Amino acid sequence: MxxxxxxxLFLRTLREDPADAEVPSHKLLVRAGYIRRVSPGIYTWLPLGMRVLRNVEAIVREEMDQISQELLFPALLPREPYEATGRWTEYGDNIFRLKDRKGADYLLGPTHEELFTLAVKDAFSSYKDLPISLYQIQTKYRDEARPRAGLLRGREFVMKDSYSFDVDEAGLAKSYDAHRDAYIKIFDRLGFHYVIVEAMAGAMGGSKSEEFLATAANGEDTYVRCASCGYSANVEAVKVPTPAAVDHSGMPAAQVIDTPGTPTIETLVDFVNSAHPRGDRPWTAADTLKNVVVLLEHPDGRREPLVIGVPGDREVDEKRLAAQVEPAAVAPFDEAEFAKHPGLVRGYIGPQALGAGEGSATGIRYLTDPRVSEGTAWVTGANSPGQHVVGLVAGRDFTSDGTIEAAEVRVGDACPSCGEGEGLEAARGIEMGHIFQLGKKYAEALDLKVLDEHGKLVTVVMGSYGIGVSRAVACIAEGNHDESGLVWPREISPxxxxxxxxxxxxxxxxxxxxxxxxxxxxxxxxxxxxxxxxxxxxxxxxxxxxxxxxxxxxxxxxxxxxxxxxxxxxxxxxxxxxxxxxxxxxxxxxxx
Ligand SMILES: [Zn+2]
Missing domain, CATH: 3.40.50.800 (Anticodon-binding domain)
Known part of the structure; x- marks a missing residue:
């Protein structure tokens, strides 16, 4: 050829690593003359880099063409569709916004859900038109706060994004599986080691979500896996198994006690074990119920206090919490907020005063870790300074407004899938692909409906599927190099x-x-x-x-x-x- x-050849190799490079792929792609930095998180593809990028795109295209049709949306997009779905504001500082000469608002597309949805709405009106799947390979923009690691986290990047449109959930499940199979073929051909992990499903509709992570010791995504059964999940998606309900009819009544000089959970546990021992075994930190207050900032501007109850030996994991309360953002509950809510006694918050329902002293929503299950007995705050309550039983002495998966996940925790073996272990990876049963979120927001076979209007069900194409180049380089340089797989090599x-x-x-x-x-x-x-x-x-x-x-x-x-x-x-x-x-x- x-x-x-x-x-x-337009190529200058460098003997020295670039000063800003942290990871091998970044160092080597710059040194070997594949890419060149223009500005933080923004790179030029030099001739050799273009050849590699085109090879990756060709693999993605070949497999996607089997199940989907390629089109190309503009990167420069008007504000209106993003306003309709609320994302113009939801994105906050993460998108590049600009104005045209007449002062109209535009953005550089971070993702194209709105455009795909509107394109189908424009053309189709009947169930007979569905299913359809459309994809593009396109340059995307995101104003990352901290662009880093070269192509791995840039502000301009190439993505393959596709969307499936079905008349019902059963159709969506099929479209999802077709994409999953295509992704397996694509990632096998790209030549890196990867795992498919369970990920968080969305808040609106859709139920299944999985990520394809390239295994990499310096990857920025942490996931957990079980060596016994092969379960693997994004930390945000781990669901703590709910213990079976325990009969609490014979349990002793809860008692409020003074707990002087117990500033930490450790000192509290020691104190309670001497002052108020449990019959069967000593109290431990895992028997204390820690109630953490945060402030939720809802997209509509509402600010809502929320209390989260977790076993005292665990912290609230910010990322897990954020994933659970999305699209609300989590803000700290500061001094001024405590002043507004005198019912919350700092350091001594107990579930008795909480809950959104009637009879609650504060009316503040209270969500608990799944381990706080029916019949479990706790040491927790008594809503009065210097006092705790011992033996407070869930389901007897208090209830919550529901459960929340916000407590940290730890190595050695029981596997949610099999409950066996050594428990969960931690590993790191780089997110390369995401397949996601989106449900009706965008179809509802943009009113994408078709007539079903009975002549009734139904909202279309969507799936969303992405692959980081430019990121794949970096990721392949991460997994294929030695001390002398890059070692490309044949199909990718320039x-x-x-x-x-x-x-x-x-x-x-x-x-x-x-x-x-x-x-x-x-x-x-x-x-x-x-x-x-x-x-x-x-x-x-x-x-x-x-x-x-x-x-x-x-x-x-x-x-x-x-x-x-x-x-x-x-x-x-x-x-x-x-x-x-x-x-x-x-x-x-x-x-x-
Ligand atoms: Zn397992």
């Missing part, structure tokens, strides 16, 4: 062969040129290092840094009729007769 001659001519002998360059042309005629893409006056050492270093899987060296061996063929990944070298070189290299590249 193509011969890229390094004497004229070329099939990196041909190096060394020395000053003109015969070497003539033979190398012939070989380059023959390989190209066989349909291979060749990077040919034809630079004169560049030392073999520099050329070898560059070939290792650039990371094409097969390196062919034409040099001193030519006098005895051989060239060297080197496998970039294993480092194995072998000599091949010049006459056989083209056939031999083609065989190697094609894996035959």
């Amino acid at each position: 193509t011969v890229l001659r390094m004497s004229s 070329a099939d062969v990196h041909l190096v001519a060394t020395g000053k002998d003109e015969a070497v360059f003539v033979a190398a040129e012939t070989l380059a042309r023959e390989l190209a005629a066989e349909g291979l893409d060749v990077i040919y290092d034809d630079r004169r006056g560049v030392s073999p050492g520099v050329k070898f270093k560059d070939s290792e840094l650039i990371g094409v899987p097969t390196i062919v060296v034409v040099g001193r061996g030519l006098a005895s009729g051989v060239v060297e063929v080197k496998d970039r990944r294993s480092g194995e070298r072998r000599e091949v007769a010049v006459a056989d070189a083209t056939a031999e290299v083609c065989r190697e590249v094609r894996g035959a």
Whole structure:
């Protein structure tokens, strides 16, 4: 196919890591001349980088074309559809907003739910038109507070996003499975190790959500897994198993006691064990009920106090809490807020005063960890300074307004799936894809309805599916490099062969040129290092840094009729007769 001659290729490799680079993919992609930083989180794709990006896109396209149809929406979008779904404000500082010359508001698209929904609404009106799935590969914009790690978290990035439109939930389930299967094929071909983890489902409709995470020690997403049964989940999505209800009819009555000098949970537990011991076993920190107050800021501007009850040996996990209360944001409950709610006795908040229902002293909504289940007995605040209540029983002495999955998940916690083995272990990864049963959220907001088979208008059910395409390039680099440079999988590599001519002998360059042309005629893409006056050492270093899987060296061996063929990944070298070189290299590249 193509011969890229390094004497004229737009490429400068660097010997030093860029100063702002933290992760290997960022260092190597910049050093090897694939990308170049323009501004924080914004990169130029140089010729070699473009070739890799195009290869990744081609894989995504081939598999997506089997189940979906490609279109392309603009990146520059009017405000109105985003206003209709509330996202113009919900996005806050995370989107780039701009005005046209007439003062009308626009944004650079962070995601395109609105546009997909409106496109289908524009064209379709009957169940007979469905199902349909549409996708695009497009540049997206997000004003990240802290762009980092090169392409892994940028402010401009390429994504494949697709949406499925079905008349009912059963249809959505099928569309979801089709995307899941396509994603497995895509990620297998992209050549990195990945796991499929359960993720948080949305607040409105839809039930299933999974993430494809590339396993990476320095990934910024933490997930948990169970070695016994293979369960794996995003930390936000872990559901604590609810213990079976315990009969509390024979339990002793709760008692309010003075608890002087107990500023910490540890001192409180010690005090209660001596002053008011449990019959069967000592009280532990896990038997204390800690009630944490936060302030929810709802999209409509309402500010609502919320109390969350968790076992005292656990903290509230901010990310888990945020995922649970979305689209509301969580703000701290400060001094001024406490002053507005005298019913909340700081440090001694107990469930007796809480709850949104009638008979509650505060009327404040109270949600508890699933471990606070029927019949469990607790040591907790007595809503009076210096006092706690011991043996307060859930379901007898108090109830909550529901459960919330906001307590931290810990290594060793029981597996929610099998409950067996060593419990959960923690691992890290990079989110590469997300498939998501979106439900009716956008269809409702933008009034996307079709007539069903009985002539009745029904709201369309949507699925949402994304792949980080530019992020995939970084992610593949994260998983495929060594101390000398990149080591691309064949299907991703910017070329099939990196041909190096060394020395000053003109015969070497003539033979190398012939070989380059023959390989190209066989349909291979060749990077040919034809630079004169560049030392073999520099050329070898560059070939290792650039990371094409097969390196062919034409040099001193030519006098005895051989060239060297080197496998970039294993480092194995072998000599091949010049006459056989083209056939031999083609065989190697094609894996035959
Ligand atoms: Zn398990």
